[in-house]
Amino acid sequence: MTDKLKKNLCLKDGSRIAIIGGGPSGSFFAHLAFQHAKKLGMNISVTIFEGRDFSQRGPRGCNMSAAVIARSLHEKLIKDGIDLPDDVVRHEIKGYYFQTKEYGIELHRPKPGGNSKVLAVYRGNGPLYSTHTSNISFDDFLLKHAIKQGAKVINEPVQGINLPPDSEAPIKVIYGKRGSFDEMETDLVVGAFGINSTTVDKIKRLNFGYEPPETIRTCQMEIPLGASYIKESFRDNIYVFALGLKPFRFASMVPKGDYVTVSLIGDRDLTKKDLLEFVNHPVVRSKLPPDWKMPDRFCMCIPKITLTHAKKPFTDRLVIIGDASISRIYKNGLESAYITSQLAVQTAFEKGISKEDFSRYYYRPARKLLAMDNLFGSLIMRVSDFVTRRSWLVTARLSYVENRKGSRMANHLNEMLWNMVTGDAPYREIILQAFNPLFQIMLIPVTVKALIGEIFQGLFSRNVKTPRRRSREEGEKK
Numbered sequence: 001m002t003d004k005l006k007k008n009l010c011l012k013d014g015s016r017i018a019i020i021g022g023g024p025s026g027s028f029f030a031h032l033a034f035q036h037a038k039k040l041g042m043n044i045s046v047t048i049f050e051g052r053d054f055s056q057r058g059p060r061g062c063n064m065s066a067a068v069i070a071r072s073l074h075e076k077l078i079k080d081g082i083d084l085p086d087d088v089v090r091h092e093i094k095g096y097y098f099q100t101k102e103y104g105i106e107l108h109r110p111k112p113g114g115n116s117k118v119l120a121v122y123r124g125n126g127p128l129y130s131t132h133t134s135n136i137s138f139d140d141f142l143l144k145h146a147i148k149q150g151a152k153v154i155n156e157p158v159q160g161i162n163l164p165p166d167s168e169a170p171i172k173v174i175y176g177k178r179g180s181f182d183e184m185e186t187d188l189v190v191g192a193f194g195i196n197s198t199t200v201d202k203i204k205r206l207n208f209g210y211e212p213p214e215t216i217r218t219c220q221m222e223i224p225l226g227a228s229y230i231k232e233s234f235r236d237n238i239y240v241f242a243l244g245l246k247p248f249r250f251a252s253m254v255p256k257g258d259y260v261t262v263s264l265i266g267d268r269d270l271t272k273k274d275l276l277e278f279v280n281h282p283v284v285r286s287k288l289p290p291d292w293k294m295p296d297r298f299c300m301c302i303p304k305i306t307l308t309h310a311k312k313p314f315t316d317r318l319v320i321i322g323d324a325s326i327s328r329i330y331k332n333g334l335e336s337a338y339i340t341s342q343l344a345v346q347t348a349f350e351k352g353i354s355k356e357d358f359s360r361y362y363y364r365p366a367r368k369l370l371a372m373d374n375l376f377g378s379l380i381m382r383v384s385d386f387v388t389r390r391s392w393l394v395t396a397r398l399s400y401v402e403n404r405k406g407s408r409m410a411n412h413l414n415e416m417l418w419n420m421v422t423g424d425a426p427y428r429e430i431i432l433q434a435f436n437p438l439f440q441i442m443l444i445p446v447t448v449k450a451l452i453g454e455i456f457q458g459l460f461s462r463n464v465k466t467p468r469r470r471s472r473e474e475g476e477k478k
Contacts, residue, residue, distance in 0.1 A: 009167060009168075009316060009317065009352050009353050009354040009357070010351075010352040010353060011042070011044065011187065011188065011348055011349055011353060012042070012187075013041075013042045013043055013044075014043055014044070014045075015042070015044050015045075015187045015188065016044070016045045016047070016170075016184075016185070016186045016187050016188075017033060017044060017045070017046045017047070017186065017187065017188045017189075017190060018047050018049065018171075018173050018184060018186040018188070018189050018190070019046065019047065019048045019049065019151075019189075019190040019192050020049050020158050020173075020189065020190065020191050020192060020193050020199060021048075021049070021050060021191070021192035021193035021194060021197065021199070021322070022048045022049070022050025022052070022054070022139070022143045022146075022153060022192075023050075023063050023123075023139050023142075023192065023194055023322070023337070024063075024138075024139060024142055024322075024334055024337045024338070025192035025194070025321045025322030025323075025337040025340065025341055026048050026050070026143075026146075026190070026192035027048075027139075027142035027143050027145065027146045028142070028337055028338050028341035028342070029190050029192060029321060029341040029344060029345060030046050030048060030146035030149065030151045031080065031082070031142075031145065031146055031149060032341055032342055032345040033046060033345050033348075033349070034046070034149045034150055034151075035080075036345055036346075036349040036350075037349070040349060042349075045152070046146075046150065046151040046152065047151070047152045047153075047154060047184065047186070048143070048146065048151050048152070048153045048154070049153075049154050049156065049157070049158045049173070049175055050143065050153060050154075050155060051155060051156060051157035053155070054123070054124055054125065054137040054139040054140035054143065055125050055135050055137055055140050056124060056125055057124065057125050057126050057127065057128050057129075057130060058124065058127065058128030058129075058299050059124075059128070059299075059301050060124070061124030061125050061137060061140075062122070062123050062124030062301070063123040063124065063139055063194060063196075064123065064196060064220065064301045064303035065123055065220075065303070065333055065334075066220065066252065066254055066261055066263040067120065067121045067122055067123050067138060067254075067261070067334070068093070068118065068119070068120055068121075068238070068254060068334075069084075069118065069119040069120075069121060069138075069334060070118060070331075070332050070334075070335055070422060070423055070424065071114070071116040071117060071118055071422075071424060072116070072332075072335060072424065073332070073334055073335040073338060074116040074117055074118070074119060075114070075115075075116035076335075076338055078115060078116065082142075082145060084119065084121070084138075084141065085141065087134045087135065087136050088121055088136055088137070088138055088141050089119050089120075089121060090120050090121055090122060090136060090256035090257045090259075091119070091120040091236070091254075091255045091256050091257060092117055092118070092119060092120075092236065093117070093118035093119065093120055093236060093237070093238055093254075093255075094235070094236035094237065095107060095108060095109065095236070095237045095238075096237060096238050096239075096240055096418065096421050096422060097234075097237040097238070097239045097240065098240050098242065098398065098417055098421065099239055099240065099241050099242070099243075099283060100241075100242050100243065100244070100388065100391060100394045100395065100398065101243050101244060101283055101391055102391055102394075102395050103394065103395045103398045103399060104398075105398045105401055105402050106237065107414055107417055107418045107421070108414060108418075109418065110411070110414065110415040110418055110419075118238075118422070120238075120254050120255065120256045120261070121136075121138040121256075122136055122137060122138060122256065123137065123138055123139050124137050124139065124140075125137040125140065126259075127222035127224070127259055127298075127299035128222075128297075128298075128299035129224075129297060129298070129299060130222075130224075130258070130259070130299075132258075154175060156175045156176050156177065156182075157175065157176075157177070158173060158174070158175045158199060158202075159174045159175060159176065159181060159202075160173075160174040160202060161173055161174070161189060161202070161203070161206060161318075162174065162183075163206055163208065163315065163316075163317075163318070167316035167317060167354070170185040170186055170187055170317070171185070171186055171187075171188075171189050171317050171318065172184070172185055172186075173185075173186055173189065187317065187353070188317055188318070188319075188348060188353050189317060189318045189319075190318075190319055190320075190321060190344065191203060191313070191318065191319065191320035191321065191324060191325075192320075192321050192322050192337075192341075193322075193324060194322055194323060194324055195212065195213065195215055195304055195305070195306055195322075195323045195324045196303050196304050197324070200212050200324055203320065203324075206315075208312070208315040208318075208355075209311065209312035209315070210310065210311065210312050210313055210315075210320065211310060211311035211312065212310050212324060213306035213307065213308045213309055213310050213323070213324070213325075213326075213327075214306070214307045214308040215304040215305060215306055215307060216265075216266070216268070216269060216304065216305060216307055217269035217270055217302050217303070217304055218263065218264060218265050218266070218270055218302065218303060218304075218305050219262075219263075219264045219266075219270040219271070219272070219274060219275045219300070219301075219302050220261060220262060220263050220264070220300060220301050220302075220303070221261075221262040221275055221279070221298060221299070221300040222259045222260075222261055222262075222298065222299040222300070223259060223260045223261075223262060223279075223288070223298070224258055224259050224295075225258070225259070225260055225288070225289065225292075226258055227257055227258050229289060230255045230257075230258070230259075230260060231255075233287060234253070234255045234260070234287070236255065237255075238252055238253070238254050238255070238421075239252060239253040239287060240252050240421045241253075241283065241284065242384070242388040242394065243281060243283060243388070244388045244389040244390070244391055244394075245278075245281070246267070247266035247267050247268050247270065247274065248264055248265070248266050248274075248278065249265050249266055249267055249330075249381055249384070249385060250263075250264070250265040250330060250381075251263070251264050251265070251278060252421075253284075253287060262275070262278070262279065264278055265305070265330060267385075269302075270302065271302070272300065272302070275300065276294070279294065280294075305323070305329070305330075305333075306323050306327050306329060307329060308371075308374070309325070309326040309327075309366075309367065309370070309371040309374070310324060310325050310326065312363075313325040313326070313363065314355055314358035314359060314362065314363060315355045315358075316353070316354050316355050317353050317354075319344050319347075319348070319353075319358050319362060321337070321340040321341050321344050322336070322337045322340055322341075323336065323337070325340055325366070326340055326363075326366045326367060326370045326371050327340075327370065328370050328373065328374065328377070328423070329374045329377050329378070330377060330381070330423075331377075331422075331423030332423040335423075336370060339366070339369065339370065340362075340366055340370075343361075343362050343365055343366050344358070344362050346361070346362075347361040347362040373426045373427045373428055374427065375427075376426075376427035376428045376430070376431045377427035379427075379431065380420065380427055380430055380431060380434070383434065384420070392451070393447065393451075396446050396447065396449070397413060397443070397446065400413070400446050401413050401414050401417075409439065409442045409443070412433065412436070412439055413439075415433065416430060416433040416434055419433070
C-alpha cells in the first residue's frame with residue numbers, strides 16, 4: 001500500500017472503536033479516547049467487550065493482582081477527575097515495613113507532600129468468602145466510569161477477529177456464546193485483554209507477528225484477620241519480606257480492611273505448597289494472631305505475570321495495550337496499563353492507526369519507557385537475591401538506617417529501599433542510587449564490620465560444642 005493510502009488510516013468523526021477487555025487498560029483507553037475526541041470535536045463510538053462480571057466475589061470477578069495503586073497513578077487519576085469511592089478504597093497505605101529474618105525497619109516516605117496517596121483496592125468484588133454488602137470492585141468502578149462517558153459494554157466473550165486483506169476495510173469482531181455468534185465492524189480494535197486471558201492465543205493465531213511476553217506464575221491468598229487486628233498489627237503499612245528463602249524473590253502482605261492480601265513472586269512458577277510454606281514461616285506467623293490456623297476454605301489464585309514485553313503488539317487498525325503488550329515487571333501493573341493506554345490513544349487520535357504509526361509513536365516510546373527500564377529491574381532483582389540471602393549484610397545495613405536516622409547515608413538507603421518496594425522511581429534511578437560511588441564508599445566500614453562479625457560468629461559456632469554434638473562425638477568414640 002502506498003504512503004498516501006496509509007495516511008488515510010486514521011480516526012475520523014463517527015469512527016468505531018472496539019475494546020477487548022473491560023479491565024483497567026480497557027477502561028483507561030475508553031476514558032482517554034473520549035477526552036481526545038472531545039478536544040478534537042469528534043464523535044466516536046466505543047464498545048467494550050467483557051465477558052466477566054467484576055461485581056462477583058473471588059476469581060470469577062477478579063483480574064488477579066495485588067492491586068496497589070501507587071502515588072504516581074493516584075496523581076494521574078486525580079488529574080483526570082477519577083475520584084475513587086470510599087467503598088472501593090479498602091485501605092489507605094501510610095508506609096512500608098521492610099522485614100528480614102532477623103530485622104525489620106519502617107521505611108519513611110522520602111518526599112512528603114501532595115494530595116496523592118498509596119491505596120489498596122480489590123480488582124473484583126472482594127475475596128471469595130467475604131460477607132460485605134457493597135460493591136468494592138476497582139475494575140467495576142472504572143468500567144462504570146467509562147459507561148458514564150458514553151462507552152457501550154457487551155457482556156459477551158470475543159470468539160475471533162477477522163483482519164481484512166485490504167487495510168482500508170474495517171475489522172470484524174466475532175463475539176457471543178457458543179451457538180449464537182454475532183459480528184461487529186470496527187475501525188480500530190484495542191486489545192486490553194490481559195496476559196491471563198485466552199484471547200492472547202487468539203490474537204497470536206492471526207499471524208501478523210504478535211508474540212506475547214514471557215510469563216511466570218505467582219501466588220496470592222486472602223487472609224481474613226479482622227479490621228481491628230489489622231490496624232493494630234500492620235499500622236497501615238504494607239509489609240515487604242526479604243527472608244532470603246528460595247524460590248521467593250518478592251513477598252508482601254497488603255492490608256485491605258478485614259483482609260490481608262499475601263502476594264508472592266518467585267524465580268520459578270509458584271504453587272500452593274510454596275504459599276503454605278511462606279505463611280507458616282516463623283517471621284510471617286509473627287504478623288498473624290497467636291491462635292491463627294490455616295482455614296479450610298480460602299481465596300487464592302496462581303496468576304501469570306510478565307517477565308518480558310511482547311513483540312509487535314500492533315498491526316493496521318489493531319493495537320494491544322496493558323500487560324499483554326508492555327508492562328513494568330514486578331511493580332505498578334495498574335500504572336503501566338494507564339501509560340500504555342495513554343500512548344495508544346495519543347497515537348490513534350494524533351498520528352494514525354496504521355501499523356507504522358503504532359510502531360513509531362506507541363511501541364517505541366513504550367519500550368523506551370517501560371521495557372528498557374525492565375532490564376534494570378531484572379538486574380536489581382539479581383542483586384537483591386544476592387544481598388537478602390546474606391542475612392548479616394542485610395541486618396547491618398538496616399540497623400544502620402534505624403540507628404542513624406536523618407544522616408545522609410541513612411536517608412539515601414531509606415530512599416533506595418522505598419523506591420524498590422513501592423515502584424515510585426524507575427528501576428534505572430534505583431540502580432544509580434544503589435551503585436552511587438560515594439554511597440558505596442561510605443558503606444565499606446559497615447560492610448567490613450558486619451563481615452568480621454559474621455566470620456567470628458562462624459568460628460565460634462564451630463568451636464563451641466552443643467550438648468547434642470558433644471554426646472554424639474562421645475558416642476562415636478565409644
